[in-house]
Amino acid sequence: MPRQIHLRDVAALVGTELGVSRWITVDQATIDRFAEATDDHQFIHTDPARAAAETPFGGTIAHGFLTLSLLSAMNFDCVPKIAEQTMGINYGFEKVRFLAPVRSGARVRGRFLLAEARFRGAGMLAVRYDVTVEIENEKKPALTADWITIIQFDPKDRPTTA
Template identity: 80%
Template sequence: MPQEISLKDVPGLVGTVVGVSDWITVDQPMIDAFAGATMDHQFIHTDPVRAAAETPFGGTIAHGFLTLSLLSAMNYNCLPKIREQTMGINYGFEKVRFMSPVRTGKRIRGSFKLAEARFRGAGMLMNTYEVTVQIEDERKAALTADWITISQFDPKDRPEGV
């Protein structure tokens, strides 16, 4: 996939995987920082000794929302930039499913399939991605989501006929 594409190229990519991110290591300092930012200090995330003794995980696990929040970093890492885009907006999710816990120290990456791309208004392109966050060396995904983003652009750059 090229690092940069044009608005007119986006509709032709629907149905294809448009990016797979680099691996990100989810370590205890990252989990602890997220716990502090969200005030979610549940022991399964922040107490390795207790989590090892009292959970089936063998230690601490990442917050599901931490894994979800890393989609932004994964997106920037692997999706082609739209040449005409002036701003990107996170519109939301249709569906998020936390499939498997991410154990501390594991590496994850995102795979982005463009499910839909439609022009809205004079200067917006709404993209829906089917995202899967994989856990290295594990069969089951950490999460799946349908993520909707908006690419804003100058209306004069809108391709003809769309």
């Protein structure tokens, strides 16, 4: 997949996997910083000894929302940029499912399929990705999501076929 695409080419890419991100290590320091930022200090995330003794995970696990928050970095890493884009906005999620825990020290990556792209108004394109966050050496993904972003562009750049 090229690193950059044009608005006129987006419709033809619906149903296509746009990219797979690099692996990101989710270590205990990252989990602890996320706990501080969100004030979520549940022991399954922040106390390795207790999590090893009292959970089936063998140690601490990342917050589900930490894994979800990595989607922006994953997207930036591998999804082609739209040449005419002036700004991108996170619009939200239709569905998010947390399927498997991400153990401290594990590596995750995102897989992005362009599920839908539709023009809204003169200068916006709504894009929906089917996203899967894989855990290295695990069969089950950490999460799946239907993620919607809005691509803004100058209305003069809107394809005439749109």
